Amino acid sequence: MSREQAHYLFGVMRLGAGDSLxxxxxxxxxxxAVVAEAGKRGGVLEITQALRPQANPPDxxxxxxPIKKARTDFIVEKAVELGVARIQPVMTEFTNSERVRQDRLQAHALEAAEQCGATYLPEVAEAARLDRLLANWPEERALIFCDEGAAGTPAGLDGLAPGPAAVLIGPEGGFSEVERxxxxxxxxxxxxxxxxRILRADTAAVAALVLWQARLGDWGEVPR
Known part of the structure; x- marks a missing residue:
């Protein structure tokens, strides 16, 4: 147990010996788990019984x-809630956020998993350039490119079978013509x-994940 976790459990939540979580x-x-020892800098939890089996999201x-800090946090949070296996920040030609703190985003993902009752924590990878990712892309993984220049009726998933996939959302300024x-x-x-309508980057991320999960993921077909 880290010092930060101990502070949250025993200082903020005020759990003590004998309490369960x-x-x-x-x-x-x-x-x-039951609290066996509680202190300001650490503690001991004893595991007593299984509650739920592991539930992994689709691949x-x-x-x-990345965009502005609060909106990047929103994207990470909603990606965890909606069920993704990996979160990859990408640097495009028009990306206007140059510094991405992987450790902070990973901690934010953990908070989101705890809040929504997930048993899986997706990895937040280090930011990477889009061109380098594409050059080494595993071809068995479908890449779903959300193009703000193709506004119209939602389409693009027809004929795509369930399997490894990735959703790509561009920056606020959109993809460059070379990238597109x-x-x-x-x-x-x-x-x-x-x-x-053209969506903001954070809204587009949620919309695309919902479409994929409803059609090909673990949500099943959307009720009609």
Whole structure:
């Protein structure tokens, strides 16, 4: 247990010896733990019984260009809630956020997982340049490119079978023409329109993940 975790459990939540709480490690489901020792700098939890089995999300990645701090936090939070396996910040030609603190975003993802009752914690990868990611892309993973220049009726998932996939969201300024042209030539990439209006980057991330999860993920078909 880290010092920060001890402070939260015993200082903020005011748990003491004998109190119980659910815990998870991202691999073996959710368990009931009882506080055996509580201190300002650490403590001891005793695992008593299993509560829920491990529930992993579909093999879906979210690639997004970082934006303003609060809105980047929002994207990470909603990606965890909606169920992704990996979160990958990408640097595009028009990305206007040059510094990305991976440790802070990973901590934010952990908070989101705790709040929504998830038993899986997606990895927040280090920021990487889009062109380098595409050059080494695993071709068995479909890349769903959300193009703000293709506003219209949501489409792009027809004919795509469930399997490894990634959703790519561009920066506030959109993709450059060079990036858009390269994505259009890739055999594993397909364009997804997100409706008749141009969405903000954080809204687009949520919309795209919802569409994929409802059609190909673990949500099942959307009721009609």
């Amino acid at each position: 659910p815990v998870f490690n991202g691999r073996q489901g959710e368990w009931l 879906l990645w979210l690639l997004f260009a 042209a390269r994505l259009g030539r890739l055999p594993f990439a397909r364009t997804l329109s997100l409706g008749p």
